[in-house]
Amino acid sequence: MTATEAPARPNAAPEDRYYTYAYLDEQTKRMIRRAILKALAIPGYQVPFGSREMPVPYGWGTGGIQLTAAIIGRDDVYKCIDQGADDTTNAVSIRRFFATVADVATTEDTSEATIIQSRHRIPEQPLADGQIMVFQVPQPEPLRGLEPRETETRAMHAYAEYGLQYVSLYENISAYGRIAATAGYPVMIDERYLMSPSPIPKFDNPKMHMNPAILLFGAGREKRIYAVPPFTRVRSLDFEDYPFETQSWDEVCALCGANDSYLDEVVLDDKGEHMFVCSDSHYCADRREKGHAGPMAGHALAHIETEIAAEEV
Amino acid sequence: MTEVLDRPTSSQSVGAVEPLLRVSNLTKNYGHVAGCLDISFEMRPGEVLGIVGESGSGKTTLLNCISGKLAPTSGSIAFNSRRHGLVDIYDLSEPDRRRMQREDWGFVHQNPRDGLRMRVSGGANVAEPLMNLGRRHYGDMRQATMDWLSRVELDLGRVDDKPRNFSGGMQQRIQIARNLIHNPRLVFMDEPTGGLDVSVQARLLDLLRELVRDLGLAAIIVTHDMAVARLMADRLMVMKGGHVVETGLADQVLDDPQHPYTQLLVSSVLQI
Ligand SMILES: Nc1ncnc2c1ncn2[C@@H]1O[C@H](COP(=O)(O)OP(=O)(O)O)[C@@H](O)[C@H]1O
Ligand SMILES: [Mg+2]
Ligand SMILES: [Zn+2]
Numbered sequence: 037m038t039a040t041e042a043p044a045r046p047n048a049a050p051e052d053r054y055y056t057y058a059y060l061d062e063q064t065k066r067m068i069r070r071a072i073l074k075a076l077a078i079p080g081y082q083v084p085f086g087s088r089e090m091p092v093p094y095g096w097g098t099g100g101i102q103l104t105a106a107i108i109g110r111d112d113v114y115k116c117i118d119q120g121a122d123d124t125t126n127a128v129s130i131r132r133f134f135a136t137v138a139d140v141a142t143t144e145d146t147s148e149a150t151i152i153q154s155r156h157r158i159p160e161q162p163l164a165d166g167q168i169m170v171f172q173v174p175q176p177e178p179l180r181g182l183e184p185r186e187t188e189t190r191a192m193h194a195y196a197e198y199g200l201q202y203v204s205l206y207e208n209i210s211a212y213g214r215i216a217a218t219a220g221y222p223v224m225i226d227e228r229y230l231m232s233p234s235p236i237p238k239f240d241n242p243k244m245h246m247n248p249a250i251l252l253f254g255a256g257r258e259k260r261i262y263a264v265p266p267f268t269r270v271r272s273l274d275f276e277d278y279p280f281e282t283q284s285w286d287e288v289c290a291l292c293g294a295n296d297s298y299l300d301e302v303v304l305d306d307k308g309e310h311m312f313v314c315s316d317s318h319y320c321a322d323r324r325e326k327g328h329a330g331p332m333a334g335h336a337l338a339h340i341e342t343e344i345a346a347e348e349v
Numbered sequence: 350m351t352e353v354l355d356r357p358t359s360s361q362s363v364g365a366v367e368p369l370l371r372v373s374n375l376t377k378n379y380g381h382v383a384g385c386l387d388i389s390f391e392m393r394p395g396e397v398l399g400i401v402g403e404s405g406s407g408k409t410t411l412l413n414c415i416s417g418k419l420a421p422t423s424g425s426i427a428f429n430s431r432r433h434g435l436v437d438i439y440d441l442s443e444p445d446r447r448r449m450q451r452e453d454w455g456f457v458h459q460n461p462r463d464g465l466r467m468r469v470s471g472g473a474n475v476a477e478p479l480m481n482l483g484r485r486h487y488g489d490m491r492q493a494t495m496d497w498l499s500r501v502e503l504d505l506g507r508v509d510d511k512p513r514n515f516s517g518g519m520q521q522r523i524q525i526a527r528n529l530i531h532n533p534r535l536v537f538m539d540e541p542t543g544g545l546d547v548s549v550q551a552r553l554l555d556l557l558r559e560l561v562r563d564l565g566l567a568a569i570i571v572t573h574d575m576a577v578a579r580l581m582a583d584r585l586m587v588m589k590g591g592h593v594v595e596t597g598l599a600d601q602v603l604d605d606p607q608h609p610y611t612q613l614l615v616s617s618v619l620q621i
Contacts, residue, residue: 182466195444197451199481203466206480207473209487210509275487 058105058138064088068106068261072252075263080225081193082176087259097130098256100153100172107168107252108138108151115142115149120157120298120315127155144318156219158240160297160319163249165266171234173255176262178222178232198230201273215278224271225264233270239282239298244270287312290332292323311335367429369394369535369567370415375424377410383591384410388424390586390596394534395565399582399599401572401614407591408571409539415569416456416537417446428453431534451481455528455536459543461520464527465512471523472498472508478531497526501556518549522556529560536561536568542577554580575614579603587611 058065064086071085090098108114114134118127122144130153131142143149146161153170163169179189182200192200201222208215221238225231233241234253244251244264251264264270274280288295290311297319299312311332314320324333370392377384385407392398400408413419415426417438429435430449438446455478458464465474475497476490484490498505501522512520521541528536541557542550558581561568570581578585578599585602587595587610595608606612 202480203469203473203477206476207469276485277488
């Protein structure tokens, strides 16, 4: 997990080349690692940590970046996605950042990556034992919108008093006739701590349940780290008469034909023309490469995506 | 009155003699300022106790100590809870005390903002105590909410409106429904009609009195208004400078006040 343990790659520079490997100083990384270990020991519990100033503003993934910096080593293979896409500005610049400061290989291939940093998605390709997901979290406290007092939310977690979280689901049903909340849908971790899964779509919630990978969550501005260790129970809250449901689409992916992935609606022109495509850009590209085709396969949008991906590699 | 109850607290079978609440030598100081001083009394199930006195006499301090919101400087508060029987509420662990508060008590604040979640709808405010008790069937809770909204005479069509869209009197009705829906054993009320217009106040008091009587509810009502005390309370405690200066049946205290301070309070209401 640390740089010093990593076997040097043949062309890697000697250890002493790194004044501060992976941007953060060793003391800070140790502090963050301690927080991570505590978070793994108490699944779903929010561990406070001394969040540092990072070279990007809050809201741009400072929590995730600090987590990655604390765990990355030169033998890691790093993937970074933003809303499922590897090729957005934010994902590209964070990936370049770690390629530079941590001297690691980067990838867009989910199965190749050892560390996957993400804003708002879990890849479609199932994660494997040995992989670590790092989530960027804007608001770690699932109860904050309902209870502004920190002392009170702390007591609620300490005593597992989670009735209040159901109030938001109740409101949802009253207003929309169903639980309409789509992102950041609250979950119970190992039937003990209530946790916000960061603003991933609820489509991704079931992926966390008994997942073989380590899931780490970092909130830079709010200075909290929490975690879901491998093979932990993760339950999405619901009511007896309104069971938890994920989003589903009538369409398949217009480019690759997938019927099992999270779809984004893309507006094509100002006449209301639109298409649905996989939010996970690598998953989609991989399927197309393997010969899968959707109803709009070959659409210009697909080429643009492939070009960007090619440039980046 | 107290001597009857100096027995072990385990006996559930005593029934009628077992008090609902027993406050003993309760004192709360704020530094050098006296909040309330050496107060002892008991309440029985179904009894409505009025605490009266001028502003600053210690009513809110006493109520907050009894309701577990404010740790007393000395003295004890024993409550007969469904789960634990008659126990000193500050001997319970914090989670046990919080659970007892959720299960057995209600608290109607003077200012609805202190007692309601302003960010969620009136209906969700009313249903929340059920969710806090572990209820997880939306349809059942929705029905219970509607039943309670009609009991407090609120327009059911407005169940999903936010509290800020209701008038002060209606907010107070939402607060009352929220504090009765879970069938509490004891409800605390701090000047429940204090912030309202006189006409609104009168109608709300009638409603409150009916509910308390119908449910056989025990309640402690703090008020500086002797008319409220007369309408609501079975028994009265008169406070002055942190002390209880007079206590007795409401009618007796109001019609034949013994302490000069009580006489002053009562005569001032008679002039109105
Ligand atoms: N938080 C506090 N800090 C210091 N003094 C307080 C506090 N709350 C109340 N007091 C004082 O305690 C006394 C009783 O106040 P309170 O219980 O609010 O009376 P009431 O509800 O009858 O108006 C007053 O002298 C008041 O100034
Ligand atoms: Mg007061
Ligand atoms: Zn696709």
